[in-house]
Amino acid sequence: MKTLVVCASRSSHQNTRRIADALGGALDADVVTPDEVTPAMLAEADRIGVGSGIYWMSFDPRLMEWVRGLTDMSGRDAFIFSTSGLPETALRRYTNTFEQLLRQRGFRYLGAFGCRGLDTWGPFGLIGGVSRGRPDADDLAAAQSFAAGLRR
Numbered sequence: 001m002k003t004l005v006v007c008a009s010r011s012s013h014q015n016t017r018r019i020a021d022a023l024g025g026a027l028d029a030d031v032v033t034p035d036e037v038t039p040a041m042l043a044e045a046d047r048i049g050v051g052s053g054i055y056w057m058s059f060d061p062r063l064m065e066w067v068r069g070l071t072d073m074s075g076r077d078a079f080i081f082s083t084s085g086l087p088e089t090a091l092r093r094y095t096n097t098f099e100q101l102l103r104q105r106g107f108r109y110l111g112a113f114g115c116r117g118l119d120t121w122g123p124f125g126l127i128g129g130v131s132r133g134r135p136d137a138d139d140l141a142a143a144q145s146f147a148a149g150l151r152r
């Protein structure tokens with residue numbers, strides 16, 4: 001099974017890119033940004049992982065726009081990954097919103113992986129950031145276990 005990992009990692013810390021690389025390594029997958037995906041890459045992929053940091057309680061808009069632009073993806077699998085400064089709350093279920101978007105494009109949804117990522121945005125920068133040191137080795141190992149679960 002051929003997997004493609006599409007990642008939008010916006011902050012200078014590149015937190016989500018590190019998770020994407022761990023997933024890509026475990027799944028023998030290319031890791032690219034939405035802009036880098038070619039029609040050939042898309043045609044070959046049976047399974048697509050999409051992920052980004054969380055910005056203003058949402059996935060990266062360019063990544064979501066890219067998914068919205070896909071044609072019918074019936075018969076393909078998809079999973080989500082993310083990093084965020086704080087855990088997701090009931091206030092805004094952004095992972096669920098992204099899941100629905102993937103299902104609307106016809107994907108079979110496999111699940112989501114998320115972990116904390118260093119957040120030095122705005123006022124958090126003044127106190128040295130939140131979720132310092134994340135993602136850490138345990139987060140990368142957890143991402144690899146998630147990928148191993150997908151392989152099974």
Ligand SMILES: Cc1cc2nc3c(=O)[nH]c(=O)nc-3n(C[C@H](O)[C@H](O)[C@H](O)COP(=O)(O)O)c2cc1C
Nearest residue numbers: 009010011014015016053054056057084085086117
């Ligand atoms: C502009 C901006 C907005 C953010 N908004 C949120 C947010 O709403 N919730 C949250 O938990 N983290 C938020 N964060 C923190 C990021 O989700 C976190 O640092 C993430 O790991 C960044 O991933 P990246 O390095 O791949 O861009 C925000 C960060 C930035 C720069």
